Amino acid sequence: MPPFPETSVLLLPMVEKCVNLLQTYGFSSLKKLKQVHAFSIRHGLSISNAELGKHLVFYLVSLPSPPPMSYAHKIFTKIEKPINVFVYNTLIRGYAETGDSVSALSLYREMRVSGFVEPDTHTYPFLLKAVTKMADSRLGETIHSIVIRSGFGSLIFAQNSLLHLYANCGDVSSAYKVFDKMPVKDLVAWNSVINGFAENGKPNEALSLYTEMDSKGIKPDGFTIVSLLSACAKIGALALGKRVHVYMIKAGLTRNVHTKNVLLDLYARCGRVEEAKTLFGEMVEKNSVSWTSLIVGLAVNGFGKEAIEIFKEMESEKGLSPCEITFVGILYACSHCGMVKEGFEYFKRMRDEYEIEPRIEHFGCMVDLLARAGQVKEAYEYIMRMPMQPNVVVWRTLLGACTVHGDSDLAEVARVQILQLEPNHSGDYVLLSNMYASEQRWSDVQKIRRQMLRDGVRKVPGHSLVEVGNRVHEFLIGDKSHPQSDEIYAKLREMTERLRLEGYVPRISNVYVDVEEEEKEDALVYHSEKIAVAFMLVSTPERSPIRVVKNLRVCADCHLAIKLVSKVYDREIVVRDRSRFHHFKDGSCSCQDYW
């Protein structure tokens, strides 16, 4: 084949031809893009040709995830200077989307230093997306000021990006400031600020912002509903969630797969497993998030065997593959059912079959799997063999198991580690003091108490939430502030008497679970969950199920008492505590007494 003359006039039709080819096949596959690239080389086109290079970079970056960024960047470096701002933007976008924020930032710097190109309206939204993923609010503020100086601060896309950036760093007040100052607030802005509050433990604020948005006549979309429902799911507010469900129906969003997924999650997290399963069964379009949500939902509710059955179904489904979170659910299910051998098998299959590299979360599950089954020493050895530094959660898992299985030596080891990684966490002191108390080691209990005082550790006050009708009732320990308090306490006394007849003996040792509580003179201080249960006994129809959401872990005494209440009063009681669900029925609990 004779060489092509190197005149741009002659090459022009060839550039056009290649660009045409890219436009026809561009989005289909990397293979096609490489073919066009090869074609251009065969026809004497140099990749330094700006027009061709620009298109190639664009189509490469636009490939489905993950785009071949190093290939795209290589072409970028060969394009003749000066490089068009569009090409910079495209590459920054690619890095932002693949989570390579460092490369996105350094490309931006390179662009500013080159002096040939200026950022345009698209540059900052892309760059801010990259910075958002770094969750570094200091850096965010720096870039924020650059955006303002650049003159693009009035752009609604830039404002929305900044709003999201602050929300993602957990800085809701800065996020709200950005939102508040926006002269024009579009749906994305509302959704971002609502989501910001929802994700940062302020579901009530999220809901009232929604009401405000509604009053301004702005219609919600799937994003709005997802944020609101997940806020409700997090605090276990079923009645509130049901209200959002009504908005969802009104807005015609019942067929949206994301909103359905999070509705399923809401029901599962409120202990309504049957409803969650029904919802799943009714879904026409199910994605892997739907399957994963159900599996995790079943697992945390103590229905591990069922979770594994669903996983097997998922595996036989075409076009779906379990992800790392699915496996967290499966390993969690195994550990809560004492299926140690199966847990190890799934762990192995995750690597071998699905090529998912285990993360610290998965190792954490394995530690729990061993420790929960009573193999506390093996769990410790497992931690020592892990290919990564154990985090505080892993040590806390071990500590929790040590207190249940009464291994105070290893508990001490775990405690020392936790203290280094995260001092001032009241839950650990409570766990430990609980364990010492159960061994009648009162001087050690005192020691822990003194340490808490010395370190200035404030215990998180326990509270329990219950819903009656559309109202949420909150109870604290020894709470007497409720209008029906007299009735509730009469019920508590009656409850204690009837439980005694069943052989209930209050577990004195666990009085020390609540260190502050000891200080109270009252000999009969009821934990919030007991008060909540008594309140539900007096305010709901006989035999109707009771749901309680507690912010801390249920103590052993309350656990035993509620088990008996479920039998004596013939009530199904679901308690969601800080780490799991307890389904009490006929005197036993789904957690099999390992809480």
Next chain:
DNA sequence: AAACATCAAC
């Protein structure tokens, strides 16, 4: 030729 916002976890 391109832009901002969603879900599942030890």
